[in-house]
Amino acid sequence: MTGGLPIYFDWSATSMKKPHQVKTAVIHAMEHMASAARGSYGPGLNAGRVIFQCRLAVKTFFNGTELRHVIFTKHVTEAINIFLKGFLRSGDHVITTIQDHNAVLRPLHDLKERGVHYSVLSADEWGRVKLTELDQVVQKETRAVVLNHGSNVTGNLIDLAAVGEWCRDRGIIFVVDAAQSAGYVPIDMIANNIDVICFTGHKGLYGPQGSGGFILGEKFDVQEQVDGSVIDLSAQIRPLMSGGSGIHSFLETMPEALPDRLEPGTANVPALAGLKAGIDYLNMRGIDAMFDQATELAYHFYHKVKALPGVHFYGDYESYDNSSSAADCGYERLPLVTFNIGKVDAATVAQELWRKAQICVRPGSHCAPLIHRHFKTEDQGMVRFSFSHFNTLAETERAVSVLGEICDEYL
Ligand SMILES: Cc1ncc(COP(=O)(O)O)c(C=O)c1O
Structure with missing residues (x-):
């Protein structure tokens, strides 16, 4: 894409x-x-x-x-x-x-x-x-x-x-x-x-x-x-x-x-x-191979975004933190990364991603009220990036770079 x-x-x-x-x-x-x-x-x-x-x-x-x-x-x-x-x-x-x-x-x-x-x-x-x-x-x-x-x-x-x-x-x-x-x-x-x-x-x-x-x-x-x-x-x-x-x-x-x-x-x-x-x-592509490709991108994205200022992740990223490569992560988590940037409203981040680079992500409460209450994100929501083997490294890099711009502008 x-x-x-x-x-x-x-x-x-x-x-x-x-x-x-x-x-x-x-x-x-x-x-x-x-x-x-x-x-x-x-x-x-x-x-x-x-x-x-x-x-x-x-x-x-x-x-x-x-x-x-x-x-x-x-x-x-x-x-x-x-x-x-x-x-x-x-x-x-x-x-x-x-x-x-x-x-x-x-x-x-x-x-x-x-x-x-x-x-x-x-x-x-x-x-x-x-x-x-x-x-x-x-x-x-x-x-x-x-x-x-x-x-x-x-x-x-x-x-x-x-x-x-x-x-x-x-x-x-x-x-x-x-x-x-x-x-x-x-x-x-x-x-x-x-x-x-x-x-x-x-x-x-x-x-x-x-x-x-x-x-x-x-x-x-x-x-x-x-x-x-x-x-x-x-x-x-x-x-x-x-x-x-x-x-x-x-x-x-x-x-x-x-x-x-x-x-x-x-x-x-x-x-x-x-x-x-x-x-x-x-069945033809093999879900293991497809999962590995999507995880590779999610892993890369997570580590890059982690280096940006004010980012807070939601979920268990132990497998990403403790593995030296995505290939070692196994089926520990789905290939998606959810986070917030400081106190910036998740909807604002999503809108900026779309406006600046036509990047489609899901902000808000994701129809899962209890886990949002748990993280106290009822008002702010969360920004969710979810990956497929159809995504590319170039798309992932582009998203990281636009998130960097958003951090510069909003923090
Ligand atoms: C965990 C979970 N359950 C159920 C649904 C509902 O899916 P559908 O709208 O296809 O019924 C979703 C959709 O996002 C989901 O993530």
Whole structure:
């Protein structure tokens, strides 16, 4: 992105630049695909086929177990709402964290009216969630732990394996909001004992906006008991919405079978075609390599900006501080850097970056009120630079230089 085009450092909000394969797939779907499950003519069957392929790609990507347990939604927000509001019951207790997004906090707040209550794990001075508090807040009514894997504010990552094991040992459902980490960090549902993974298609998965969903893990597969009876936990998820499904039209309720029960209305076929192409792209490039490239830039940016006057960072940068090169950092944090310059309003810094050099960054509160309160940045906000392998060193250097000018002018 050079030659007068915007320099984009807001990948945590959405991946503005898509691989060309994604654009081709979206256009192909718009030209050749009708509605799925609505007819047996070619373009309708094409739509059904691409949805099937996308379901398979998503299931494989996160190591899910059953194809019918991949549920598509418009975005992760809808996925989280459908699962939490469909599954939790009055009297249930939930544990979440201070780094969670409003996509989790607001549904949990809504659920208070229905008798669901929740506790929030706090953080240390670097914003690292205190997992040791799990043992202090757990109750006999605790039905789920719902957490944001990678903070869109600090870039800190939560140890999924540790929480997954803790939940498994207590029979608690483990729900992960992977909005930020999916596509950046490998996530294996089985290895980490994840029961529900919620994802959005338009960020690190490089799909279009309007794609997302959730996957139910092994615990939701039909379990046969020794006495021959079966337990199907997935049957307990009540649909949040109902409507056309293309099948069983004379039923007054949604069909029981998944994914149909939780996917009313016409599927967004172009978005799912694009999401499938985005995942194929990740598999082809390799997410390790892409993560390393983005981390290289974030690491470089962090060390350069650290040398500017009055800069204060938010998050755990221990891996960047203690490694002699980005290659040694590993999956310790997401490739994003969040900071403030003295007491300058974050929105002013973002505006100056745009005005001076058409640099796109995200200021403000990032829809994550609790972690902002923790850092006392409710008024000032924070400036967030988030990186992708699509960025270049020249763009990163340009941003550092403009930040230097802003420091000179405002401090
Ligand atoms: C951690 C986290 N969860 C949820 C969301 C919501 O994503 P969407 O708007 O795609 O539903 C975001 C978006 O920034 C996020 O960062």
